[in-house]
Amino acid sequence: MPHAARPTVTLHDVAAAAGVSVSTASRVLGGSTRKVAPEYEARVLAAAAALRYTVDASARAMRRASDSISLVADDLTTPSMGVVVAAMEREARTAGAFVTVSSTMGAAERQAETVRVLRSLRPRALVVTSSRFLASAAEGRLLKELRAYEEEGGRVVMVGETDMTFSSIVFDDYGAGRSMGAFVAEIGHRRVAIFAGSRESRNMADRTSGFIAGLRAGGVDERDIRIIPCEVNRQGGFDAARELAGAGMDGRQAVLAVNDAVAIGALSGFREAGVEVPADVSVTGIDDISLASDVTPRLTTVALPLARAGAEAIRFALGDSAAPQRLALEGHLIVRDSARPVESNAE
Structure with a gap:
């Protein structure tokens, strides 16, 4: 009589058991060259062993390290967004990464489709900036795409007010x-x-x-x-x-x-x-x-502080924090x- 199939253990399961972010678990188990604190590494390895997690070799082969950070924005032609993008590019360059940009004009479906396409390109992180993170969008396809990307080992940073549980930078x-x-x-x-x-x-x-x-x-x-x-x-x-x-x-x-x-x-x-x-x-x-x-x-x-928002978004994207971060920026x-x-x- 055949044995029942063992439930599939995902990277998300390991991260949850270890109390770390999915991106941190991915770095430990995926052979990333980026350093992880010894405490987090030990917790991830222990959780993976306890759950009998195995890395999908074909998926791992596709997840070669990328130096790109993808920005998904409403409208790249606005002067304020120009300041943010320029600051992101400067900060990324100092870390040996580069920024790619996509415009969605704030349409939730277009945002979700853009993220879906970018997932296949395996960027190192996604920065999503929008004035339209409404509840309906957060509960729909966009959130599903972002969570899937995070489960694959990526990191998501939101620039704009949102109820989603990702790192975020907001203006007051x-x-x-x-x-x-x-x-x-x-x-x-x-x-x-x-x-x-x-x-x-x-x-x-x-x-x-x-x-x-x-x-x-x-x-x-x-x-x-x-x-x-x-x-x-x-x-x-x-x-x-x-x-x-x-x-x-x-x-x-x-x-x-x-x-x-x-x-x-x-x-x-x-x-x-x-x-x-x-x-x-x-x-x-x-x-x-x-x-x-x-x-x-x-x-x-x-x-x-538009330029600071762009720079901080890159720091969040490349950082090693296990928990989502939030930064509120005030004007004068x-x-x-x-x-x-x-x-x-x-x-």
């Missing part, structure tokens, strides 16, 4: 918005417009909520805060500014844009409409992209020429 977008809202209220503005993006974009929604909280805390009545949806790019800011100017500004004294690209578009839109910044209306942004200090007037903004207010106190506007 709500805090950035709140600090800007508080500043605009502090310099005397009481009728304000917010050039906001889609509510489906987590980071832009958080910035908008922060704007409102900061304005309200500074004494601005919620009835005097007007939210104008727009595309989150220069053209979106230009169109929103022309719309507001066409309505006679609706008494608005200040515009808070969800990022610098929108704010810079708004500067052009107001200029074309004959509305002077900051004499007629103050304009602010968030991110502090390089162009923010070159436009006229120079843009008041909240600087986010930079006051330039595009925002002026109400008293000065009256002169």
